[in-house]
Amino acid sequence: MIYQKEITVHTNGRGYHLITQRILDHLDEMPEKGLLHLFVKHTSAGLTLNENADPSVRVDFESFMNELVPENHPVYTHTLEGPDDMPAHLKASLIGNELSVPITDHKLNLGTWQGVYLCEFRNFSSARKIVITVYS
Amino acid sequence: MIYQKEITVHTNGRGYHLITQRILDHLDEMPEKGLLHLFVKHTSAGLTLNENADPSVRVDFESFMNELVPENHPVYTHTLEGPDDMPAHLKASLIGNELSVPITDHKLNLGTWQGVYLCEFRNFSSARKIVITVYS
Amino acid sequence: MIYQKEITVHTNGRGYHLITQRILDHLDEMPEKGLLHLFVKHTSAGLTLNENADPSVRVDFESFMNELVPENHPVYTHTLEGPDDMPAHLKASLIGNELSVPITDHKLNLGTWQGVYLCEFRNFSSARKIVITVYS
Numbered sequence: 001m002i003y004q005k006e007i008t009v010h011t012n013g014r015g016y017h018l019i020t021q022r023i024l025d026h027l028d029e030m031p032e033k034g035l036l037h038l039f040v041k042h043t044s045a046g047l048t049l050n051e052n053a054d055p056s057v058r059v060d061f062e063s064f065m066n067e068l069v070p071e072n073h074p075v076y077t078h079t080l081e082g083p084d085d086m087p088a089h090l091k092a093s094l095i096g097n098e099l100s101v102p103i104t105d106h107k108l109n110l111g112t113w114q115g116v117y118l119c120e121f122r123n124f125s126s127a128r129k130i131v132i133t134v135y136s
Numbered sequence: 137m138i139y140q141k142e143i144t145v146h147t148n149g150r151g152y153h154l155i156t157q158r159i160l161d162h163l164d165e166m167p168e169k170g171l172l173h174l175f176v177k178h179t180s181a182g183l184t185l186n187e188n189a190d191p192s193v194r195v196d197f198e199s200f201m202n203e204l205v206p207e208n209h210p211v212y213t214h215t216l217e218g219p220d221d222m223p224a225h226l227k228a229s230l231i232g233n234e235l236s237v238p239i240t241d242h243k244l245n246l247g248t249w250q251g252v253y254l255c256e257f258r259n260f261s262s263a264r265k266i267v268i269t270v271y272s
Numbered sequence: 273m274i275y276q277k278e279i280t281v282h283t284n285g286r287g288y289h290l291i292t293q294r295i296l297d298h299l300d301e302m303p304e305k306g307l308l309h310l311f312v313k314h315t316s317a318g319l320t321l322n323e324n325a326d327p328s329v330r331v332d333f334e335s336f337m338n339e340l341v342p343e344n345h346p347v348y349t350h351t352l353e354g355p356d357d358m359p360a361h362l363k364a365s366l367i368g369n370e371l372s373v374p375i376t377d378h379k380l381n382l383g384t385w386q387g388v389y390l391c392e393f394r395n396f397s398s399a400r401k402i403v404i405t406v407y408s
Contacts, residue, residue, distance in 0.1 A: 002408065004305050004376060033140050035173060035269055037307060039374050041383030043323045048229040051179045056214040060222050061229070063211035068204070068340070075335035078328040086332050093320040093333070093367055093389075095229055100236060100372060102175050102267040104140060109267050111177030117229075131374040131381055133307055135271070135407070136138065169276050171309060171405055184365040187315045192350040196358050197365070199347035204340070231365055236372060238311050238403040240276060245403050247313030253365075271407070272274065 001031065003134040006041075010127050011120055014084075016050075016058040020108075020115045023132065030106045031136030039098040039131040044088030044122045046095035047130075052115025061119075065091055088121035095119055103134070137167065139270040142177075146263050147256055150220075152186075152194040156244075156251040162268060166242045170272030175234040177265040180224030180258050182231035188251025197255075201227055224257035231255055239272070273303065275406040278313075282399050283392050286356075288322075288330040292380075292387045295404065302378045303408030311370040313401040316360030316394050318367035324387025333391075337363055360393030367391055375408070 007026050011017045023038065040047050051057040069090045071083040078086045102109040118128060143162050147153045176183050187193040205226045207219040214222045238245040254264060279298050283289045312319050323329040341362045343355040350358045374381040390400060
């Protein structure tokens, strides 16, 4: 059994956004057991699982990833779309843009502190398409 | 058909641990073809596939990742849980915390040199919960 | 329903290669909805999704990742297989070696600019085995 839905997630722009509840809001009921697959249809945004409690973790993700993958690096040749573009592509592949989460007893089987982050790597993007697939 | 089991994997602490056989020990028989999904229920540990033969690869993973994501970086604000905490969160999202492996002819269809690493990013953690899902 | 096939993908060596069409060439018809899983059976190559239009993105991936994970780093002890070997293992785990893509209406449900990259991290490798699994 496969259930599939494409949604649009809105954010206030660049940063790491906790969207677990917004994903769940699109799932009326989940199977007894299975897997949830999330896929962001963009090359300058990512999806990952990380700490869902203290917002300072998401602030530090933004700061550290900007140090790790700096804007205006001298090796970049793909620069026409702005200084945040090539770093966004690199971050998307380092963080990843899709993930699968187990479903157990009709619920996402996340650890206590795990939440889904939508990672927005561009300065001015505020809406991203995500394909949800549930298989059971 | 979905088979699911939650296990606890014990290690001697921080580092990259080859756990392929320990995963297989929990799978009595595998389907003729399908996929195995592994998911670690924590935000400061990871799962990845890498070299299963020479232990020096796993030593170098520990050394290099500590250089790439240093402790006590000046940008960190999430510091209350110790100097290894924020780096652990960052490494978890860079390496990833879940993966799917094909099953073919009732066996994991890994390359000759591929093994599953449980990546322990905290200093003193020694047990991690992993959800195994086999679908066929 | 699970369909599975192992293929060999040839490239001209080190770099980031767009292989979306080559994957599709091995799939006669896709289910109405489902997921496509791709898995590279090697520890020094990767798979990721990124920009499919401007080749300069793939050039910058090669340049930047070589800066991020340098050859001959003083911490490496796994050096017998050449200066490109340990960096290749590290890149493989940072970029990842497997991914799942939704199938919708008998087609890969990729974003407009998304393509599959085979990331070749070794200097002289020119053929990599990929396991394709389609489940529906």
